[in-house]
Amino acid sequence: MKKYIHASIYGDSESKEILVENGRFKAIGNDLGNADEVIDLEGRLVLPPYVDPHLHLDYIFSGLGEGNANVSGTLFEGIQRWSENKKSLTEEIVRERALKGIQKELSHGVQFIRTHVDITDPNLTGMKALIKLRDELKDIVTLQLVAFPQEGFFRYKGAEQLMEQALEMGADVAGGIPHFEISYEQGVESLKRIVDMAIRHMVMIDIHCDENDDPNSRFLEVLNALVMEEDYGPYTTASHTCSFGSVENSYANKMLGLFKESSINFISCPTENAHLQGRGDTYPKRRGLTRVKELLNNDNNVAFAQDSIADYWYPLGNGNMMNILDNGIHLAHYTHIDEINKAFDLITYNGANIMRVNDAYGIEAGKPANFIVLDAQDAYEAIRERAEVLASIRNGEYLFRREPRKNEIEVDFLKL
Numbered sequence: 001m002k003k004y005i006h007a008s009i010y011g012d013s014e015s016k017e018i019l020v021e022n023g024r025f026k027a028i029g030n031d032l033g034n035a036d037e038v039i040d041l042e043g044r045l046v047l048p049p050y051v052d053p054h055l056h057l058d059y060i061f062s063g064l065g066e067g068n069a070n071v072s073g074t075l076f077e078g079i080q081r082w083s084e085n086k087k088s089l090t091e092e093i094v095r096e097r098a099l100k101g102i103q104k105e106l107s108h109g110v111q112f113i114r115t116h117v118d119i120t121d122p123n124l125t126g127m128k129a130l131i132k133l134r135d136e137l138k139d140i141v142t143l144q145l146v147a148f149p150q151e152g153f154f155r156y157k158g159a160e161q162l163m164e165q166a167l168e169m170g171a172d173v174a175g176g177i178p179h180f181e182i183s184y185e186q187g188v189e190s191l192k193r194i195v196d197m198a199i200r201h202m203v204m205i206d207i208h209c210d211e212n213d214d215p216n217s218r219f220l221e222v223l224n225a226l227v228m229e230e231d232y233g234p235y236t237t238a239s240h241t242c243s244f245g246s247v248e249n250s251y252a253n254k255m256l257g258l259f260k261e262s263s264i265n266f267i268s269c270p271t272e273n274a275h276l277q278g279r280g281d282t283y284p285k286r287r288g289l290t291r292v293k294e295l296l297n298n299d300n301n302v303a304f305a306q307d308s309i310a311d312y313w314y315p316l317g318n319g320n321m322m323n324i325l326d327n328g329i330h331l332a333h334y335t336h337i338d339e340i341n342k343a344f345d346l347i348t349y350n351g352a353n354i355m356r357v358n359d360a361y362g363i364e365a366g367k368p369a370n371f372i373v374l375d376a377q378d379a380y381e382a383i384r385e386r387a388e389v390l391a392s393i394r395n396g397e398y399l400f401r402r403e404p405r406k407n408e409i410e411v412d413f414l415k416l
C-alpha cells in the first residue's frame with residue numbers, strides 16, 4: 001500500500017491524501033492511516049492523466065526533415081503531399097513513427113490517446129500496425145483507433161469497403177471528412193453512410209467536420225441532425241469545426257440550441273488549426289478556432305487536442321498538452337480566473353468523456369490509480385507557469401518520475 005500525502009487534488013479542495021493498493025485508488029481523503037510507503041508531494045497538484053483525443057499517429061514525423069514541404073500551409077496541400085508520401089508506407093515505418101509519437105506524449109503526462117488512422121489505403125497498413133500497438137501497449141497507454149478516410153469516403157475509390165473492413169478488424173471509432181468530398185451532396189451522403197455504419201458496428205463517431213474557414217460550410221449541421229435523430233450525440237464528436245468560428249451569430253445561436261439537445265461533443269486543435277486556417281485571409285486573419293467558449297457555456301463537452309506532430313499538415317508539435325492548453329485558452333479568450341481554474345478539464349476530463357473511458361478515469365476510490373503530478377501548487381499557478389509533469393503513474397506504478405527543475409534563478413539585476 002502506498003500513501004501520497006500533502007497533495008493538492010484538482011477539483012477536490014478538501015482531500016490531501018491518496019491511498020493506492022494493488023494498482024487502484026483505495027481511498028482519497030485525509031488521515032488515511034498507515035501505508036508501506038509514504039510519498040510527500042509537498043503540496044503539488046495532482047490531476048488525472050492528460051488525454052489527447054485527436055492525434056494522427058500514422059502520420060507523426062512523416063514531414064520531419066522536409067522543411068516547409070507544405071508550401072501553402074493549407075489542409076488540402078497537406079492531404080496531397082501525404083497521398084504522394086504514403087505509397088511507400090510499411091507497417092514497420094508506421095510502428096516506428098507511432099512509438100516515437102507515443103513516447104513523446106507519455107513523457108508529457110498523456111496516458112489516453114485517440115488516434116485517427118488513414119484507411120484510404122488498399123492494404124490498411126496503418127490500421128494493422130496500430131491495432132497491434134494498441135494491444136501491446138494497453139498497460140501503459142489507452143489507445144483508441146478511428147477508421148479515418150483521409151482521401152474521402154467517396155473521393156477515394158473503395159473507401160467505404162475499407163472502412164467496413166477496418167471496423168471489422170477492431171477499429172473503435174468511425175471517422176469521416178465531408179468537406180473534402182467533391183460536392184455538398186456527396187459530403188452529406190458520406191455522413192449518412194458513416195453514421196449508419198457506426199450504429200451498425202456499435203462504435204463511436206468522430207468526424208473531421210468543416211475544417212475550413214467557409215462560413216457556409218454546413219456539415220456540422222448535417223452531422224448533428226443525423227446523430228440527434230438516432231440519440232447518438234453523446235457517442236459522436238465533431239472535430240475541428242473551424243468554420244463554426246466564422247458563421248454569423250444568429251445562425252450560431254440557432255445551432256447552439258440544437259447542439260444542446262443532441263449533446264454532441266467537440267474537439268478543437270488550437271495550434272494546428274491556427275497554422276492551417278486563415279491562409280486565404282489578408283487582414284483580419286482568422287485563427288481557425290471554433291466557438292470554444294460558447295460551446296462550453298452551452299454545456300457541450302469540448303476538449304483540446306494536439307492533432308499533428310511534424311507531419312505534412314503541421315511542422316511543429318511535441319505532444320505537450322500544456323502547450324495546447326496555453327495556446328487554446330488564449331485563442332478562445334478562456335482567460336478569466338474562474339475559467340483558468342477549470343481549464344484543465346479541456347485536456348483531462350472532457351477528452352475522457354469523448355473517449356468514454358470514464359469508468360477507468362478520475363481520482364476516485366476503486367478506479368485504476370492513474371494520475372500525474374505537476375510542479376505547481378494549484379491549477380492557476382500550473383497554467384501560468386506552464387508547469388512540468390514531474391511524475392506519471394499508471395496502475396499505481398511510475399511510468400516516469402523527474403526532479404523539479406531549479407528554474408527560480410535569482411538575477412541580482414541591481415548589481416548589473
Ligand SMILES: O=c1cc[nH]c(=O)[nH]1
Binds near residue numbers: 056075177208313
Ligand atoms: O488537420 C488535419 C490533419 C490531418 N488530416 C486532416 O484532414 N486534417
